[in-house]
Amino acid sequence: xxxxxxxxxxxxxxxxxxxxxxxxxxxxxxxxxxxxxxxxxxxxxxxxxxxxxxxxxxxxxxxxxxxxxxxxxxxxxxxxxxxxxxxxxxxxxxxxxxxxxxxxxxxxxxxxxxxxxxxxxxxxx
Numbered sequence: 001x002x003x004x005x006x007x008x009x010x011x012x013x014x015x016x017x018x019x020x021x022x023x024x025x026x027x028x029x030x031x032x033x034x035x036x037x038x039x040x041x042x043x044x045x046x047x048x049x050x051x052x053x054x055x056x057x058x059x060x061x062x063x064x065x066x067x068x069x070x071x072x073x074x075x076x077x078x079x080x081x082x083x084x085x086x087x088x089x090x091x092x093x094x095x096x097x098x099x100x101x102x103x104x105x106x107x108x109x110x111x112x113x114x115x116x117x118x119x120x121x122x123x124x125x
Contacts (some may be wrong), residue, residue, distance in 0.1 A: 029119035
């Protein structure tokens, strides 16, 4: 009887943890026509096991590419309020480092050449 009870508790625990892990779909951001070529770019931010994952896609190539996260830092003002996050990423097999600066509902990507690309949060994707 005790074993049945323990197995039931373990089953419920792992069942709920799987549902909770699948519920995090992440936040998707969009940048429209940055290069004046009619292509929209997307960043998808997810957290898996408390580690940030960043995916890039665009309207011409919708399959997401998982970017390599080099560093991820949060900055909070001493007076309180919303903080800012800075994440450095690069493409697989690439050496150029892009800096993502995010605040609530907005994100900016600073390219290696210094150009700043603005992204806005997509609410219902």
